[in-house]
Amino acid sequence: MLPLLALCLLSDVIGGQAASPATIQLQGRVAPHAATLRRRAQNPVTVNLTDYFLGTDLQWFGNLSIGTPLQNTLTVVFDTGSSSLEVASTLCGSACSNQAQFDPSNSSTFIDIGDGGTITFATGIGVDPVVGNNYQIALEGVSDTVAIGDLILEDAFFYLIKNQTAGFSLDPFSGIQGAFLHRLHTFTAHSSGSTVLFSMYLTPLSVGGAELTIGGIDTTKFRGDLIYAALPANTGPLWTLDSPQIFVNGKTSSTLTTKLNVIFDSGTSNVYAPVSSKPSTRLSAPTSSHTPLNPAPTAFPARVSPTCPQRISVAFTAQDGQPFNLTIPSSELSVGPFEDDSSVCQTLINAFDGLSVLGGSLLKHYYSVWDIENQRMGFAAL
Numbered sequence: 018m019l020p021l022l023a024l025c026l027l028s029d030v031i032g033g034q035a036a037s038p039a040t041i042q043l044q045g046r047v048a049p050h051a052a053t054l055r056r057r058a059q060n061p062v063t064v065n066l067t068d069y070f071l072g073t074d075l076q077w078f079g080n081l082s083i084g085t086p087l088q089n090t091l092t093v094v095f096d097t098g099s100s101s102l103e104v105a106s107t108l109c110g111s112a113c114s115n116q117a118q119f120d121p122s123n124s125s126t127f128i129d130i131g132d133g134g135t136i137t138f139a140t141g142i143g144v145d146p147v148v149g150n151n152y153q154i155a156l157e158g159v160s161d162t163v164a165i166g167d168l169i170l171e172d173a174f175f176y177l178i179k180n181q182t183a184g185f186s187l188d189p190f191s192g193i194q195g196a197f198l199h200r201l202h203t204f205t206a207h208s209s210g211s212t213v214l215f216s217m218y219l220t221p222l223s224v225g226g227a228e229l230t231i232g233g234i235d236t237t238k239f240r241g242d243l244i245y246a247a248l249p250a251n252t253g254p255l256w257t258l259d260s261p262q263i264f265v266n267g268k269t270s271s272t273l274t275t276k277l278n279v280i281f282d283s284g285t286s287n288v289y290a291p292v293s294s295k296p297s298t299r300l301s302a303p304t305s306s307h308t309p310l311n312p313a314p315t316a317f318p319a320r321v322s323p324t325c326p327q328r329i330s331v332a333f334t335a336q337d338g339q340p341f342n343l344t345i346p347s348s349e350l351s352v353g354p355f356e357d358d359s360s361v362c363q364t365l366i367n368a369f370d371g372l373s374v375l376g377g378s379l380l381k382h383y384y385s386v387w388d389i390e391n392q393r394m395g396f397a398a399l
């Protein structure tokens with residue numbers, strides 16, 4: 018059994034409103050079977066990604082095919098915050114009616130393994146803010162051939178979605194392919210044909226051309242050198258880096274110089290940060306009697322004036338010992354003032370005690386390299 022963190026949390030953002038997660042649940046799940054690569058790619062494989070945009074860039078998804086013969090209509094989010102592959106199937110029927118579904122009855126290599134339980138998500142995707150653990154998918158553990166580009170994995174273990182909460186049916190993709198930091202799952206097996214790493218170019222919709230490269234780095238997508246930072250020793254399956262401090266609009270404070278273990282999650286749209294216990298030190302925290310979104314989307318431990326521009330730089334240490342910043346520009350964080358109190362701004366930072374997650378709002382400003390072989394992450398500014 019492998020404890021998996023269901024972190025492919027898809028923040029709800031529409032009309033400049035973001036919902037906070039209530040809890041993130043640990044889920045015991047079955048470890049994947051040993052699968053075999055039928056064709057090992059000598060060259061890296063690039064998957065073009067489509068941006069799911071609802072007021073902001075929410076998710077990037079690309080093609081994945083399953084079965085014999087391969088069913089080519091499926092798309093998945095490539096999610097570094099989860100481990101396994103889950104895909105909508107005909108078992109789900111009308112609950113997944115808006116999504117392309119894998120039809121196991123039409124695959125000669127399909128094997129049904131058994132009930133895979135349910136995953137509860139603290140937040141889903143779509144128009145409604147999600148409060149509580151009310152987003153669920155029910156799963157069936159199965160095995161079949163899975164292909165990403167011309168990488169074909171036989172006897173891959175994955176899950177069919179056999180039921181889901183209505184909110185998920187808005188998704189324009191069929192499922193999620195986890196890309197956790199370990200060598201056993203489908204995604205990592207795919208990258209084992211060459212260097213065991215993958216790279217992400219998660220561009221804003223206005224830029225386009227987003228892509229995932231498995232087993233390589235597309236050097237045409239950035240200028241300058243990649244800066245690499247080593248993953249902490251004995252790191253778990255999450256992609257994390259330690260950050261000694263954070264700068265807000267170029268300034269730091271004692272609250273912001275607390276060491277954070279920051280999770281990088283391509284399946285999270287925005288940013289999650291711990292809530293300061295002192296409202297006065299929050300970034301743009303609601304201070305008046307107006308009604309914020311519930312739970313409030315704002316809160317970040319920083320003392321700044323409640324004006325909209327909020328540029329956040331998260332400091333890290335490179336492998337050569339030099340400090341470097343990864344910066345989320347103001348355009349990602351400020352979604353304008355509250356309707357009923359123009360002196361207070363809403364941010365796309367989700368307040369979340371005890372967890373720091375950098376998602377799409379940061380990743381789309383960098384080319385990122387997720388290097389399993391060398392236990393490090395690389396970043397280059399676009």
Ligand SMILES: *[C@@H]1O[C@H](CO)[C@@H](O)[C@H](O)[C@H]1NC(C)=O
Pocket residue numbers: 064065066080089090
């Ligand atoms: C994804 O698959 C669809 C359906 O087979 C195909 O039309 C489309 O061109 C593919 N997209 C990419 C980027 O490969």
Ligand SMILES: *[C@@H]1O[C@H](CO)[C@@H](O)[C@H](O)[C@H]1NC(C)=O
Pocket residue numbers: 065226
């Ligand atoms: C991916 O996108 C690039 C750039 O738009 C295009 O040249 C290429 O043909 C696409 N690949 C696939 C498989 O669709």
Ligand SMILES: *[C@@H]1O[C@H](CO)[C@@H](O)[C@H](O)[C@H]1NC(C)=O
Pocket residue numbers: 086088120123
């Ligand atoms: C099932 O597979 C056959 C090819 O073996 C194909 O002609 C048919 O369209 C498929 N049906 C579905 C529903 O995918």
Ligand SMILES: *[C@@H]1O[C@H](CO)[C@@H](O)[C@H](O)[C@H]1NC(C)=O
Pocket residue numbers: 112180181182
């Ligand atoms: C699917 O989920 C819905 C909502 O959670 C539930 O009401 C329904 O009974 C489930 N259906 C099946 C077949 O499990």
Ligand SMILES: *[C@@H]1O[C@H](CO)[C@@H](O)[C@H](O)[C@H]1NC(C)=O
Pocket residue numbers: 264266267268330332340341342
């Ligand atoms: C990181 O950003 C802060 C605030 O803008 C700046 O003072 C510091 O010099 C930056 N560090 C590096 C290594 O660029």
